[in-house]
Amino acid sequence: MTRFAFYTSGHGFGHATRVSAVSLELLRAGHAVTVVTNAPEIPFASILPSATLPTDVRDVANPGPTAEPLPQYAQYRKRNVDAGIVQPKAYDVDRRATYDVLKRFLDVREQTLEEEVAWLKEAGVEAVLSDATFLGCAAAKAANIPSIIISNFTFDSCYSYLSHPALPSPFPGLDEPEPPLDPSILDPLVEQTVADYACASLLLRLPGVIPIPAFDTDVPMPSGRWVNEERTAFVPEVEALLSRPASSIPSAAAGRPVVDVPLIVRPPSRDANTPAFRHALLTSMGVPEHLIDSKVLLVSFGGQAIPRPRSRPPSPLSTPLQRSDSFFSSGASSLSPPVEQPREVGLLPKGWIAVVTGLSGGNNAIREDLPYGFFASEKDVYVPDLTWIADCVLGKLGYGTCSETLSCKTPFVYVPRPLFVEEFGLKCLMQARGTSLSLDRADFEAGRWELHVEEAYEQGRAAKDEARRTGFVDERAGEVIRREIERFLAD
Template sequence: MDSTAARKANIPSVIISNFTFDSCYSYLQAFNEEASGEQRIETKRLNELVAITVQDYAQAELLLRLPGAIPIPGFDEDIPLPATTWVEDRTGFFTAEIDGKLAKGKDSRMRPRRTIDMPLIVRPLTRSAYEPKTKLALLAALGVPAELLKSETKILLVSFGGQVIPSPSPPTSTDHDLDDGSSPNQTRPHDSLLPPGWIAIICGLPPKARPHQIPDRFFSITDSKFNYVPDLTAIADVVLGKLGYGTCSEVIATRTPFISVPRKMFVEEYGLKRLMKESSTINVEMSIKEFEDGRWASYILRADRLKQQQVPKDHPTSSNHHQQNPKLILNESQNGHAVDIVVDHLEVFMFEKKTVK
């Protein structure tokens, strides 16, 4: 236990996160063996393990709380466990009570363990990310067929936060009825992974994956020089993945529509869904079954259509953007300021610790 070890060694410890695993462990109570596919831990034993984990996190002296946070039991002493009581199945979000408590700032220097809310921190883009030539160079490097080697080609980025994922499977049926805005007389692309005119770039394919194992119009960045995910997120028209802080921060910063595949046993997602909603970032939810069955196309079209409905004319993905995009420079400046805020708080904390000694 890191914080406990630090305390015993008389070393100050700081948590920089939007969640801690004690909440995640506590939330496992909501699932039986049939739902989880795993052997269920007996409730009494699970509660004992959660209590040990809470106590360890509570040994930290400072929490720099990132956006998209859920209750952190070692610091949020007014929010009791279990974590199963924090959410509403009906809405898919936190209860009003929990939502209200999370909305309150906690910059109180009178507490022995204090919490300070941080701004959104995200990996910066390179300055060429939004230049048309960058997208064309990416398509060429991936070996995209000549008919798709053009700026009009749409890109789906498949990214699950660095996790290795299996090659996508072809669709198993055509009976999906998601409303994608098409008329009954139009051909609905429910029997395909990708709509016409789209390609997919996959992050996290096994290194030994062969081209013939990947579906048509799918490409891997494993051996490509274009492997910086923040830039790929900016270039992509839609991102498909799981709700995690890194991915959410990047789609928020680049205003890229997101299709999320929920992990029903992971309570961190509730905080990130709240963040996506507050930031007006497009988040279309795809069930695990739809994902595994390969019925993606309608979700992709829906996310892209929602983007077209809300994108401002000065956004980098608009046809009016310039090579020297002012929004890109502004984002770099804002992110640098956010990092400076974290560093400043850490320096103040360490100065106070030295002064006390």
């Protein structure tokens, strides 16, 4: 048995859910895990003993498909071990506020590091896992124990990208982008985070990867140099770095290897593919019987307001039903609708309903003002079940949403996040393995969704139908990752 401390970012639920998946496999194999994070307990419910969860958390936490009791459960230790990113909206970043939070976090780095090292020694922790906090790696080195990063990106590249100028808005009336941060104040902070990540002994690299500066030590910095001028893709030099064998990454020569592992995915419930399950799930969210057989759009933004568009003629920002090859290669996200289809453009195609996640509480203003055909899911609804029954998903390019739409073969319409460099790796992943179309922020906020949803559905329909015939296929990434961890520690 090995005692692990799993240092977990509190930025979004994607990190927490994949930490839970890996921890589950470690616990089943007899290891001990303590999750160290500033995230709440809810996304870790599957690996924590229910008796230790606060009542309000226990009542809404859904750990997913029923499983046998674990031989032992993880411990939860709430600590501020991650700076994260400040987001006013699901697809926006506040550059200055993010810098301020990172600066304050690093100002007390030595004190926090001292506290974590003392705890690691006192608790008898033998190895640190990180997804993907830099402080955990630094604490492990100071405590003279190994650390392992399990991620598709590290936050140093995200912070570095904040000095990259944003493209001006092509749409009149939208706010102009926030100016980039001055590299002279940002770069020293980024260098510290890179140095802390470089304390890690092993990188288990997830699909959707971008360069990891602490391991890809030959990658140019700042990370704004990784993308083309149109902000649509990596430059060829970076694509070449990402496509090289893991064994040829510079850190490997220094005894810090990189191993590629499968996509970590939360599987849907065992009977999620049955008509009875679908009926019961939609009914539980208030969908009336006459709408039960509608196609389902899952809106996954975590509390984002739903626009209430008025009826109007087609907008020049709306996407045609069929995009040409030249359209895809250009990286554009919106074109004028075909002249032969002069119809109104709204939120949902005819015959569709929408299920919205992330709206909790009876007094939630967004929840109480949903348009017709929109229904709010409760906190205890297991999102992979919704992703499975959905005919299309609308959200942002986050790891959790990407992994679940790919594994469920559900078409995905996403609103770009222009200041997240992680997104470029996830775009590559979605283009290679799934059906995904971009919806411009202006289209999203104006409620011009309909044509995008129809187009994504038509493009991904065959793959979704096949998945429903064959059922969910689990890559069992948790088991693969556990074996890699055990093999590394044994060596």
